[in-house]
Amino acid sequence: MEREDDSKYEMEFISTSGVYKTPFSLIIIIQLFVGGVVLFFVNLWFINSLYYLLTGSQFYSFGIKAEWYYWLLLPLNIYGNIFLFVFTILIFSAGIFRFLNKLSHPREGVFERGSKDWKYMHRRFWTAFFPIWLARALPLPWLDIIAFRFFGTRVGRSVVLYEGYIDPEFVEIGDFTMTSLNICIFSHLIYQDKVIIKKVKVGKACVVGPHTIISPGTVMEDFAVLGVNSYTDINQNLEGNLIHVGTPVSITLPIQSIEESQKKAVKVKDEAKISKEKQNGSNLNLKEG
Amino acid sequence: MFQPASLKGESPVPIDERIRNKYLILYILIIILSFIPSSLFEYWYVTYFWSETFIWLFFLILPLNVLVVIYLIQFSAVLGSVLILKVVNLIHAPKEGVFKRSLEDRDYIFWNIRNIIKKWPLYLMASNPFPWFKNRFTLRFFGVKIGKKTICDNSWISSEFVSIGKNVIIGMNSSVLSFGIEQDNFILKKVKVESDVLIGAKCVLLPGTLIKRNAKLSAHSYTNHNAVLEENSIYMGHPAKLKKKE
Numbered sequence A: 001m002e003r004e005d006d007s008k009y010e011m012e013f014i015s016t017s018g019v020y021k022t023p024f025s026l027i028i029i030i031q032l033f034v035g036g037v038v039l040f041f042v043n044l045w046f047i048n049s050l051y052y053l054l055t056g057s058q059f060y061s062f063g064i065k066a067e068w069y070y071w072l073l074l075p076l077n078i079y080g081n082i083f084l085f086v087f088t089i090l091i092f093s094a095g096i097f098r099f100l101n102k103l104s105h106p107r108e109g110v111f112e113r114g115s116k117d118w119k120y121m122h123r124r125f126w127t128a129f130f131p132i133w134l135a136r137a138l139p140l141p142w143l144d145i146i147a148f149r150f151f152g153t154r155v156g157r158s159v160v161l162y163e164g165y166i167d168p169e170f171v172e173i174g175d176f177t178m179t180s181l182n183i184c185i186f187s188h189l190i191y192q193d194k195v196i197i198k199k200v201k202v203g204k205a206c207v208v209g210p211h212t213i214i215s216p217g218t219v220m221e222d223f224a225v226l227g228v229n230s231y232t233d234i235n236q237n238l239e240g241n242l243i244h245v246g247t248p249v250s251i252t253l254p255i256q257s258i259e260e261s262q263k264k265a266v267k268v269k270d271e272a273k274i275s276k277e278k279q280n281g282s283n284l285n286l287k288e289g
Numbered sequence B: 001m002f003q004p005a006s007l008k009g010e011s012p013v014p015i016d017e018r019i020r021n022k023y024l025i026l027y028i029l030i031i032i033l034s035f036i037p038s039s040l041f042e043y044w045y046v047t048y049f050w051s052e053t054f055i056w057l058f059f060l061i062l063p064l065n066v067l068v069v070i071y072l073i074q075f076s077a078v079l080g081s082v083l084i085l086k087v088v089n090l091i092h093a094p095k096e097g098v099f100k101r102s103l104e105d106r107d108y109i110f111w112n113i114r115n116i117i118k119k120w121p122l123y124l125m126a127s128n129p130f131p132w133f134k135n136r137f138t139l140r141f142f143g144v145k146i147g148k149k150t151i152c153d154n155s156w157i158s159s160e161f162v163s164i165g166k167n168v169i170i171g172m173n174s175s176v177l178s179f180g181i182e183q184d185n186f187i188l189k190k191v192k193v194e195s196d197v198l199i200g201a202k203c204v205l206l207p208g209t210l211i212k213r214n215a216k217l218s219a220h221s222y223t224n225h226n227a228v229l230e231e232n233s234i235y236m237g238h239p240a241k242l243k244k245k246e
Helices: A023-054 A078-105 A116-137 A143-150 A258-278 B024-048 B055-060 B062-091 B106-127 B135-141
Strands: A109-112 A164-165 A171-173 A181-186 A187-192 A194-197 A200-204 A242-245 A251-254 B096-098 B160-165 B178-183 B184-189 B191-193 B233-236 B241-245
Touching: A023 A078, A023 A251, A023 B055, A023 B062, A078 A116, A078 A143, A078 B024, A109 A116, A116 A143, A143 B055, A171 B106, A251 B106, B024 B055, B024 B062, B024 B106, B062 B135, B106 B135, B106 B184
Parallel strands: A164 A181, A171 A200, B160 B191
Antiparallel strands: A109 A194, A187 A194, A242 A251, B096 B184, B178 B184, B233 B241
8 A cells, every 4th residue: 555645644642533513513403404394394294184084174274185095104104204304314414515525625634723624524524413313313223324325434235333433434344344332433533733634444344343443544454353442543554364453453363264263272172171180280271272 | 423322422320229219209300390391382382383374384493393392301401400419419518538339328328319310411411412512511510610612522421520621622432430439439539631631532531530731641541540640741551651741
């Protein structure tokens, strides 16, 4: 991998992703308003039709076209409402997101507080905040992956991506990757007076262990495994087909096949048995096997 | 920021199982009290707007009605619990120290009662879909001072014996704990974070920690009990050790 000018990303410590509250966060009210109005008016039309079928008079007078099969749709109403509400908000805010991207193209780098990129980063984040919150709060497990795709995160097929903090842009996740509980995938790090933005790339069929942090600029190659409780430095490259552990990642271990590890386990057990038979002291040292 | 629903950053208020049922009535009382203003508001909204002339307006501002009701419930829950908390604090004032984790210890029992009272408003605050009036606003009523321009909404911050300065960044998934349990002992000690401090993601501050001005704590580290992090320096590790002093 070739990278230009890595030195400007060098920091002595890892901070966190996040945003300050700017006045642009009021966009959430507009998103809620648009989603809510569509939801309520569609429901009003639906209820009005049912009321007309039942009584012959209108619930509230505006044009209706009542059909008998509307009654069959009544149980689906709640489920349909969830879809309607979420997808109007998703499409509306994805539109705003694209518009903001056209105004100021998002780019990687180190930006000072108050600069144009810093402002637009905040605007993009506040636009994506409410739809993603909604998608994750609703009881449809695949909805948040769809929401991330709407906001420019490239997520592959069959990805497990439910329980973690994931930034909505500059993240690329390959097919069949599995992420664990309580993970952080950061493509942004804020320090008091600046923000670092760098793309994160997670390859195909990777496993990201629980309680890990993936910092900006990390490249996980295909079939790499990030071990439990470890974090990566900025611009770290994790080689494929290996297990990576450490805070920050410094140790690599080979991935063993099941047969190999079973053989090892049998070997350890046998040695334990032999040492028991020998009765050489009471403490078994399994590690030496 | 983009946290899953299960990690919403609720302020930690654990309650001892042995006395949980005993004070359930307090918890239910606060829940009922918190719904009164919002139901009054709904009554006013429906009677005012449900007429021939305003009917379109009724449906048009229904989404904003939802927003108002969510915040009304949250604010009234906070006010109700603060009122009850004031009364409870008059009976037994909260204080720092090392106590026994038994039901004979009065301090331990009152710590649990305070947690029961705080649980509902803090739960509501964390489940709120909107990013305004969260930790910084709510915790102020329970005696936690958090300065301006502080990022602290995605972290678990204890609701008493904590003070946080201004322009502080507390990372996602970090926890600031002013209480701790060690075998039979129960510890309550103040955590103080001064201005311009940066705490990374997934950090844990144990009770008694003092972080001085402009200190940095790297991600994925924790501080020891009673640790002092000096000014203008960088700390990292498990537990946090000095890495660089400027």
